Amino acid sequence: MTDASTFRWGDHDGVLFDLDGVITPTAEIHEHAWGELFAAYDYTEADYLRYIDGRPRYDGVRSFLASRGVELPDGHLDDAPGDDTVSALGNRKNALFNEILERDGIAPYPGSQATLDLLAARGIPSAIVSSSKNAVPVLEAAGLSHRFDVIVDGVVAADLGLNGKPAPDGYLLGAQRLGVDPARTVVVEDATSGVAAGRAGAFAVTIGVDRGAGHDTLLAHGATFVVDDLDELLEG
The missing domain is CATH 3.40.50.1000 (HAD superfamily/HAD-like)
Incomplete structure (x- = not known):
């Protein structure tokens, strides 16, 4: 073996x-962005590892929300960044990530x-x-x-x-x-x-x-x- x-x-x-x-x-940048996105849900590093890490972005949104008993409509992939659909949350997280990457580099x-x-x-x-x-x-x-x-x-x-x-x-x-x-x-x-x-x-x-x-x-x-x-x- x-x-x-x-x-x-x-x-x-x-x-x-x-x-x-x-x-x-980049996991650190992703985690920072996810943390800002879900700050109202008492988000922790353990949440990132358990529900989000390695998953496609929208699947990560669904997985985390399910852990908090929250259901949202999927919406559309081109939804504006926001918090009323899974797609809007995912797109908001992506905008946060790109802001941090551009500011801090990698x-x-x-x-x-x-x-x-x-x-x-x-x-x-x-x-x-x-x-x-x-x-x-x-x-x-x-x-x-x-x-x-x-x-x-x-x-x-x-x-x-x-x-x-x-x-x-x-x-x-x-x-x-x-x-x-x-x-x-x-x-x-x-x-x-x-x-x-x-x-x-x-x-x-x-x-x-x-x-x-x-x-x-x-x-x-x-x-x-x-x-x-x-x-x-x-x-x-």
Whole structure:
């Protein structure tokens, strides 16, 4: 059984990365935006991890509201940012996120940057598979848009009607577009829904990166093994 001590990047044909919380600390920006959005509901960090992290934006809105016993109509995707529909709340959250990103910028985790350098040096292709519709601007802000051969984000998922994580649809499409067999491909995730998607897609290895979800929780949801940061695997 693969674990962190036996894992080697070179044993695999491709790597599929989640973005938020894996490559960049955008989870912090997302969480700040979600916190502002749901301030009236006594929102906590635990709420983000339990109901929102890794899910498509509108699913995150529905999941959180359900936890508070609140039901709203879905509305329309082009609803103006507001609080009277699921779509309006989701669009308001997106506006808050973009305001924070533009104001504060973003930098990749050093261990993740070093991992991308290692993969590039070894000619191992990589992709981003993210539920976020902001993946491209985040990568541009971090100076990483050129580092990935394939990007499957929330925009692609919406265009193709893909199911969000924990369904494996996005990761399977990422592997297909990367031209690699899932059975020889690594998934790297920090969210419970993401590691569950890796397991559901029968990928060779699903690495959990613990940014707050907890080792045991990530393992229980499908991680093959868990690290605190990708710098632990740089010798692999």
